[in-house]
Amino acid sequence: MPHSRPETFDSLxxxxxxxxxxxxxxxxxxxxxxxxxxxxxxxxAGVARVDIFFVLSGFVLTHIYWARSKAKFDFSTFLRARVAxxxxxxxxxxxxxxxxxxxxxxxxxxxxxxxxxxxxxVANIFLLQAWGVPGAGVWNFPGWxxxxxxxxxxxFPAFLTFATALRHRPKLxxxxxxxxxxxxxxxxxxxxxxxxTQSTADLGILRGASVMFVGVAARVLxxxxxxxxxxxxxxxxxxxxxxxxxxxxGLTTGMVALGGALLVIGLAARDVTKPDSGFGTGLDAPFMxxxxxxxxxxFILHVPVFMALQNLAGVLGTSIPxxxxxxxxxxxxxxxxxxxxxxxxxxxxRLWIRGANRRAQ
Numbered sequence: 001m002p003h004s005r006p007e008t009f010d011s012l013x014x015x016x017x018x019x020x021x022x023x024x025x026x027x028x029x030x031x032x033x034x035x036x037x038x039x040x041x042x043x044x045a046g047v048a049r050v051d052i053f054f055v056l057s058g059f060v061l062t063h064i065y066w067a068r069s070k071a072k073f074d075f076s077t078f079l080r081a082r083v084a085x086x087x088x089x090x091x092x093x094x095x096x097x098x099x100x101x102x103x104x105x106x107x108x109x110x111x112x113x114x115x116x117x118x119x120x121x122v123a124n125i126f127l128l129q130a131w132g133v134p135g136a137g138v139w140n141f142p143g144w145x146x147x148x149x150x151x152x153x154x155x156f157p158a159f160l161t162f163a164t165a166l167r168h169r170p171k172l173x174x175x176x177x178x179x180x181x182x183x184x185x186x187x188x189x190x191x192x193x194x195x196x197t198q199s200t201a202d203l204g205i206l207r208g209a210s211v212m213f214v215g216v217a218a219r220v221l222x223x224x225x226x227x228x229x230x231x232x233x234x235x236x237x238x239x240x241x242x243x244x245x246x247x248x249x250g251l252t253t254g255m256v257a258l259g260g261a262l263l264v265i266g267l268a269a270r271d272v273t274k275p276d277s278g279f280g281t282g283l284d285a286p287f288m289x290x291x292x293x294x295x296x297x298x299f300i301l302h303v304p305v306f307m308a309l310q311n312l313a314g315v316l317g318t319s320i321p322x323x324x325x326x327x328x329x330x331x332x333x334x335x336x337x338x339x340x341x342x343x344x345x346x347x348x349x350r351l352w353i354r355g356a357n358r359r360a361q
Contacts, residue, residue: 005166007068011267012056013292014283019049019056020295023142023329024302024334033322050145051211052243052260053272056150058159058215059222059264066160067223074267075157081354082153086127088145088349089300089341093140094124095306100311117237130204130297137201140303144201148208155209159216170221177217181210181254196253211257218261222268232269240265297338297346305334 026049029037045347065073098121120135129136130147137144152159166173184206185196192199196207227235243259246252270281282288309330313320320326 002021009063009268009271010284010289011271011281012264012283013262013295014061014281014285014288015056015067015267015292016053016295017288018283018292019053020302021331021335023049024298024306025331027142027303028306028327028330029322031303032310032320037322037327042296051256051261053145053161054149054152054208054211054263055215055218055257055260058152058212058217059219059261059268060158060215061156061212062216062219063165065156065309066163067219073157073160078156079153082150084350084353085296086150087347088353089144089297090127090339091125092144092345093143093300094121096301096308097140100307103311129201130208132202136223140300140324141201142299142303144204145208146300148204149212151205152209152212155213159213162213163220165279167223168221170217170224171201174214174221175215177210177214178254178258182252182272184210185252186256192259195250197250197256207253210255211260214257214261216263217266222265225265225269227266227269227273229270229273229279232266233271235262235266239264239266241258291335294335294338294342298334298343301341303339306330309333 029040050255066080097116101113103114104110114215115135117135117138120129120137120139123129123131123133123136124139124143127147130144130151164175166176173355187208188194188199188203192203195260199207224348228332239259239262243256246255246259263343267281267283270277271284274280274284310320320330339353
């Protein structure tokens with residue numbers, strides 16, 4: 001018998017934490033030990049992490065605003081909620097980096113910060129860092145993903161139109177979304193001479209929005225694809241294999257999006273069947289859900305925090321070597337900072353912005 005769909009999927013929240021901490025640790029190695037720890041194959045499979053995030057976002061937003069919502073979709077309310085989610089910590093990250101750049105100029109090391117341009121900063125403030133603006137990708141370079149995702153938010157009403165029109169043909173919708181990603185990837189190859197997986201600050205908006213669209217289609221497919229607990233586990237394994245293999249082998253973004261969609265569908269199905277099977281995914285454990293709540297803070301703050309730690313070491317006349325001990329220590333500091341930022345800035349600011357919207361209405 002089909003199970004009812006829950007309001008939230010705890011395993012997907014736990015997955016957010018795993019993806020965010022994986023990205024943070026990879027960038028730690030890539031920034032400060034590029035030829036060593038940063039070159040490990042498991043660290044280099046970055047495309048899988050980022051694109052699974054985009055799929056996850058499309059899936060969850062469609063669940064909230066299409067599958068579960070009984071009210072008519074209101075774009076202004078939706079957009080304000082998205083700004084409330086992204087913007088406060090985005091500004092905090094930029095403020096930390098701006099402070100580091102200013103400090104470099106004050107101590108006579110401005111030449112080391114010459115790539116941090118005013119144009120790039122303005123582009124970041126207005127979430128244009130994935131639109132190909134020169135210098136925009138230097139400021140908190142992982143932030144191109146929130147620019148790309150915000151572009152997906154602007155297109156979200158159109159995404160929901162497709163979801164409604166094709167809700168009775170979910171498999172067709174899912175295949176259509178994947179074909180769209182493949183066509184955009186082909187356009188990148190033919191017109192720009194690079195794959196979509198290589199596009200971040202330079203037109204990464206197309207990558208983010210198209211892969212989010214796959215997540216939307218995945219949620220529509222999930223509505224009628226009623227998996228048993230065992231089948232859901234198999235889908236999780238298959239999705240993980242496809243996504244990671246696609247990343248390791250440098251295959252098209254569409255392959256990673258397919259794997260990510262199956263992974264997300266499988267995890268969501270495991271949450272649905274948990275009352276019958278008695279077994280969760282581990283990602284749905286309360287502590288993982290709590291860590292998942294910190295995931296955005298971990299993601300958006302990890303570069304400023306790591307740079308601040310290395311700069312502090314430089315002031316003390318040394319540097320922080322990258323080894324297992326320092327990786328654990330710097331990641332622990334990042335998680336502490338992220339937890340504080342989540343509870344003291346992200347949540348209060350989000351509630352205030354969304355509350356201001358309700359008061360205005």
